[in-house]
Amino acid sequence: MTSNRHLQLINPEEQFQEQVWEQSGDLIVDPNSVKAKIYFFLHWASSGAAKLVLPNGSILPVTLSYDTDEAEPSCLWLELPKNSSSGFGSLQVATVVISIFKATYRLRANVVDRDQFCLFISLPDSLEVLGARNFPRHEIKAERNHPLKRANWVSKNGQRFEITIESIGLKTLNFMSVDFQISEGEVGEIKLGSFTTEAKCVKTTNGNIICEWLISDSEYHKFFEIYASVSFPKLRTRTFYSGDDVFALYKNSGYFGQFGKADAFKPEIISTWNSLSVGHSYENVDYVTQDQELKPIGASSLTKAFVHGKTNYWAFHQLCALRREEEIDTTGLLYSWRAEYLLGLKEDCMALVWYRSRSRFIEKIYSKLARNRPDKIRLSPVHLVKGTLKVSENFKKSKSRVAEISFGEQIRHCTYSNSVVGGYGPKWLNTSGLLNCVFTLSDEDSSTLYTQEASNLLSTKGEGEGEFYFCYLNEKTDSGLDGAVVGESDRFCVFSKTSLMDLLASIEHGIAVAKRKKEIA
Amino acid sequence: MRCGFIIVVEDSQQPSTQQIFQNLSKPYSATGWPSFGVFVRNGVESISTYKWMAGNSGVIDYVHAEEFESSKISDLFYSWWLKVSSKTEDLICHPSLKESLIAVASKSNADPQLLFFDQASSILLPKLNISWKEAIAIRLAPLVFEVMESSPEILSPHPAIVKITREITGCFHENFDIRGVGNKDIAIAVRTACLIRYLSLANASGNLESSLASLLDNLSPRSPAIIRQLSSVSDRLLNISERAKAA
Structure with a gap:
């Protein structure tokens, strides 16, 4: 038999996606909504924070809980930390600010009883939404x-x-x-x-x-390094570790396993990493997570990879992590730093990611979020076809626009025409070659247009052939790529910048769910 | 110690859907726990499956795969959950088995102590953090306790009943100290069962009112939840007692 079980507080209909999306200033007065939000906080209390606001404006961190022997809380408990020297004074009404997954609410409730370290308060009648999803x-x-x-x-x-x-x-x-x-x-x-x-x-x-x-x-990446040292203490730039160490990390995590034998190309891959890092780059950022012994245990990358009109499309890519159940929080950093990096940029950019639906964790943080925010996030099931494109002898450069992006000592070429977007180089920018890719921003794809954009990129580079990924919305058998194989990633998400705070909340919730599942198991 | 829930997709291949269900059910039945299943078809309904289901109460539904794509999927799972919970209670302690246990315990269906225990459980359990399986265990506990005292061998073919009530009946044996009713080191289901037993013994000896008054003395929001919830139902418990006396 179990004690301290409070899963039943959550109505399946009142899950995360419905809970935390109000706008700042909203006042929630519907009793069922108020109850649902309080219960949601209690359910995930270990991922949230509660603060008691005293009449003089000072703030006391408190633990908000209830008697878990009850099927539903009849009153709430506000407990001071055990070593606290502060007291509650003679409060008759408690003002409490609770934060959970980037959503913050203020509640006022009557004090019904007290002892030295605990206030017993009634359930509030309303909740005020404060600073919902502000910058971290x-x-x-x-x-x-x-x-x-x-x-x-x-x-x-x-x-x-x-x-x-x-x-x-x-x-x-x-x-x-x-x-x-x-x-x-x-x-x-x-x-x-x-x-x-x-x-x-x-x-x-x-x-x-x-x-x-x-x-x-030009200073932003340096600032972000300082910012990350405070906000993500377990994160280090990739250059903190030797190329050999990071290569070993990718290999041991099984990342290369999906993309053929990488060992043969190790010197080239490490050399590319080194040349990308020369002088730091605003456009290509790589971070590594470390464990208690400062050994690298995960890595992920963020790259300004595509351009369409005046909008830059940044790719979340090349994420790997060693399987360490005790490091679930650290794994979450590999996802969240990339969103925070983009949030701090002045430019109004977009972010995109290809991923495999096989991972339930990634489905939860990306796909589930996208389904709930269709106005801000575009989710497409896709077929990623990889193969070699040879530029036809009769090929004539189209009127597509071509842009260059420099990373350290390396140059990347991007192209777009109508809604078809492509990018190429440098080789090993992504070790699977994923960023040598052509895709569409519309609901229709076309092998002809893809071939044209990819040929354009190769011609600009002065190359006769090159390996590409064509990202199709529908299954295609006529990609025009030699040795075409279908890649494992089958989802494609494009995030607007305004959705990235939602993404951070979704990552935080995904990590909390993973930890809860581990506890239950 | 869990019920099984198995979803099998019909694919017209060997082994058959029924065989798969039976094979996967075995580990559960070996521990005395039932398992339930839902068969999923991709095409038209099979008459033979319906016939087989008629003789096997473990299979609770036979649905088309498209139902999983429907927005009503949560309703469907909820309906399965209701069937599973009610059938589990019936299977663990079928009414006829319960009657046999009552007979062995030399009690009658109208035994006032059993009746009070059952009615008090119905009132108090929904207020507390007690799962449906724990609620079954609490309702069965006084009967199992009596039978274990008099004829324990009667219970040997029913390991699931013994397993789910073991912790509670253990506390009955140890004469649980009612002052520990707020002690969270003991599972809430065990404390609740012991509290209801304490109240039914008090009722039998005509001391329910004074026992309640003693338990509810110095009641405040700081009191344990079980006592606060007892306070909210104390009048109903006294009513039950009065009506029983009048009858």
Whole structure:
């Protein structure tokens, strides 16, 4: 027999996808919706956070729970941490902010009883949606002794002041200044570790200052490295490890197994990785996750891979992870850093990913989300056909537009015509060759158009033949590619930038579900 | 210790759908637990499958594969769940088996203590975090406890009953201390069964009202959930007791 079971609180009809999509400012008053959201929080409490807002504005972190002996909670418990020196005072009404999977709600409820460390509150009548899916922001806690906790502000007249960082976000920095004043609108330099950039003060309150980053595109990848060191402490740039180590990681994770023998090309692959990293690249970013012993256990890549009109299409690709059940959270980072990187960009880009529907975890975080956000995410079942294209002798370059993207010392060529989009090179940018690809953004595909765009790319590069993936929406037998084989990826998702916060919530929820399943098993 | 639920797709090949179901059911039946199945067809219905189902209550539905594509799939699974839970209760403790156990325990169907236990269970269990399988165990526990005392061999052909009630009847043997009713180290189902047993013994000795008053003394939102929920049903329990006395 089991105790502490509270799965039954969740109505199957009230799953994640229905729970967290309200807009900021919405007030939820329907009793069933209020109950469903509270129960949803209680169900996933270990993935959420609750804070009690005291009348003087100070905030106490609390645990929101209930007596799990009940079929449904008759009251809620607000518990202080065991080592807390604070008390609840004489609160009669509790204001609590709860956050779960990037959704935040404020509730007010009557205090019905109390002891030293616990307030017993009634179930609230309403919930107010706060800051739903804002940009991620990560606190630097004093006790962490983080090397970035102390930084410097250099004013326009060259004066340098020490500041204490409270939190770092993709768009803003929050810090405390004790011995100097900054006025709203003032621009200065922030020196954060080895990184220096301009920032503009947007808000000051009692020494607490919020600055907006003024980061150029060319500095962005360096900024993101600093940001990642706070938000994803288990993440390192690929260059942190030797090419041999990362190659071994991809091999041991089984990633190469899907794409033939990679060993024969190891020197070429490592050489490509090295040349992509020269001088850092804004357009191609690779991160590796590490375990407690600092050994690499997963890797994933993000590349500005295609262009259509003024819109850049960034590819989530080349993700591998060693099977370590205890590192589920770390695996989640391989998905989330890529979305956060794009969220911080100034450009209004799109993201795309090919994946296999065989993985239930990936189906949950991508496909299930896409089905619930069809206005923002395009999901297509696809047939990826890989083969060699030989440029016909009679081929004449079409009027397609061709763009170049440089990664370190390497150049990639992209092309588009109407809705057909393609990209080619550098070889081993993706070790499976997936980014040498032609696909459509419409609902129709055409072998002729694909061949034309791919030939265009090869001609631009001055090559007579090359290996391509053609991404079809319908099964095709006449791809025109020599030695054509169908790849394993059978899903294609295109995300608008505005859907990436939803994607982060979906990844967080997917990881929580995986952990819960592991606990149950 | 779980029921089996098997979905078999008919493909007109050997082994047959029925054989597959029977083979997959064996590990469950070996532990005394039933298994249930749904047959899925891709084409037209097979008369022989219907005939076979008529003689095998374990197969609860025979559906077309297209039903899995329907938006009503959750309703379909819910209807299967209802059938599985009610049939499991019947199979684990069929009414006729229950009557035999009552006879062995030298009780009657109208035994006031058993009746009170059953009625109190019906009122209190839905308020608490108790699964349907635990609810079956709680209802059976007093009877199984009596039979185990008098003729334990009667229960040997029914391992599932013994398994699901073992923890509860164990606490009955140990004379569970009612002050521990809020102790979360003990499963809520066990504590609930012991509380209901305590109340039915109090009812039998005419002390239900004072026992309830003692349990509900100093009631507050901080009290254990089981006591708070008992408070919300205490009047109904007293009513049941009064009506039984009047009858």
